[in-house]
Amino acid sequence: MIVCLAVVGHQNNPLYIQSFTEADDALKLHHIVHCSLDVVDERVNNPKKSGPTINEAFLGLLYPTENYKVYGYLTNTKVKFILVTTDLDVRDADVRNFFRRFHAAYVDAVTNPFHVPGKKITSKIFAERVSTMVKSFGLSPAS
Amino acid sequence: MGVKRKRFGLLQTHPSVLILTRSPLTLSIPVSKALYYISWLPPPLPNPATQFSPVLIAWQNAELFTLTYGAIVRQLLTDLEEVEEVNKQLDQMGYNIGVRLVDEFLEKSNVSSCVDFKETAEVIAKVGFKMFLGVTASVSNWDSEGTTCSLILEDNPLVDFVELPDNCQGLYYCNILSGVIRGALEMVSMKTEVTWLRDMLRGDDVFELQVKLLKQVPEEYPYKDDE
Numbered sequence: 001m002i003v004c005l006a007v008v009g010h011q012n013n014p015l016y017i018q019s020f021t022e023a024d025d026a027l028k029l030h031h032i033v034h035c036s037l038d039v040v041d042e043r044v045n046n047p048k049k050s051g052p053t054i055n056e057a058f059l060g061l062l063y064p065t066e067n068y069k070v071y072g073y074l075t076n077t078k079v080k081f082i083l084v085t086t087d088l089d090v091r092d093a094d095v096r097n098f099f100r101r102f103h104a105a106y107v108d109a110v111t112n113p114f115h116v117p118g119k120k121i122t123s124k125i126f127a128e129r130v131s132t133m134v135k136s137f138g139l140s141p142a143s
Numbered sequence: 144m145g146v147k148r149k150r151f152g153l154l155q156t157h158p159s160v161l162i163l164t165r166s167p168l169t170l171s172i173p174v175s176k177a178l179y180y181i182s183w184l185p186p187p188l189p190n191p192a193t194q195f196s197p198v199l200i201a202w203q204n205a206e207l208f209t210l211t212y213g214a215i216v217r218q219l220l221t222d223l224e225e226v227e228e229v230n231k232q233l234d235q236m237g238y239n240i241g242v243r244l245v246d247e248f249l250e251k252s253n254v255s256s257c258v259d260f261k262e263t264a265e266v267i268a269k270v271g272f273k274m275f276l277g278v279t280a281s282v283s284n285w286d287s288e289g290t291t292c293s294l295i296l297e298d299n300p301l302v303d304f305v306e307l308p309d310n311c312q313g314l315y316y317c318n319i320l321s322g323v324i325r326g327a328l329e330m331v332s333m334k335t336e337v338t339w340l341r342d343m344l345r346g347d348d349v350f351e352l353q354v355k356l357l358k359q360v361p362e363e364y365p366y367k368d369d370e
Contacts, residue, residue, distance in 0.1 A: 109304075114217065114305070122308070125306060
């Protein structure tokens with residue numbers, strides 16, 4: 001189950017943070033997201049493969065904590081998507097798929113002429129789409 | 144085709160308009176045609192591929208058109224700050240576009256003269272909107288005298304991806320369309336009043352434009368017969 005989704009801008013400024021649990025640990029999740037940014041920077045600055053990488057966008061599992069797994073996705077404009085999930089047996093393909101759809105929703109939100117790049121995403125339609133995607137994550141196998 | 148959403152490009156096509164584009168496009172005829180109607184630059188050379196639909200050629204350029212219009216509205220809001228002023232300005236811009244557009248429309252579409260206002264409305268909805276926006280509208284709600292009708296648009300390329308922020312709730316985002324219709328009809332001797340009844344950006348399910356014919360102005364000749 002996805003507990004938190006975050007979109008972080010290229011200057012590490014938060015553009016969208018949403019937690020999906022009823023419990024009141026939003027602060028802890030924000031802290032996890034913040035720490036994962038360091039891991040992202042590390043991955044970006046020291047690429048594992050020295051040759052050309054095909055899909056640099058999906059960063060994969062950033063680091064597993066005691067209860068959570070954190071996945072990262074980096075767009076070409078250095079906007080990062082961070083996904084925190086409590087599922088222990090999440091498939092890589094599912095996460096990639098999710099990030100792809102999330103990226104599409106993000107692009108639609110940013111294309112709104114009233115959205116200021118660099119400011120928080122205030123689109124209600126984006127929030128609704130994201131919560132629909134989160135609900136259906138992991139319920140049906142990747143199709 | 145399938146445009147992959149990879150990079151954003153920036154185009155500064157006019158001193159006050161900076162367009163964020165989906166893909167790095169070079170300036171092509173559709174953009175300059177759009178600017179022609181808006182800022183009266185010299186018209187571009189006709190290109191057989193673009194004969195029929197000046198601004199909307201393929202669906203990739205449809206996004207550019209949508210983004211251009213969004214940039215214009217944003218810039219007007221920044222410059223004028225008052226929502227009512229922006230509405231008026233959009234209407235005025237639409238009027239200026241309409242008076243020029245009607246000649247192109249009549250030339251390309253080859254429709255014969257309309258017998259009455261009902262036929263005019265049908266032609267605008269089916270041929271005009273199709274030619275310039277790529278969507279057809281439907282005509283309904285005729286009043287008893289046949290001078291007022293509603294054009295219903297279910298699909299509007301101008302408003303793809305747009306959400307009105309809370310401080311712009313009085314904005315008629317597509318007001319340019321009402322100006323275009325008013326301007327075009329004035330050039331064919333019909334004085335009309337065009338208002339928005341329903342607006343999808345405000346929560347309604349369709350766009351509804353009410354077109355009211357005020358009067359038919361016969362041709363006036365500037366000289367008087369000498370007696």
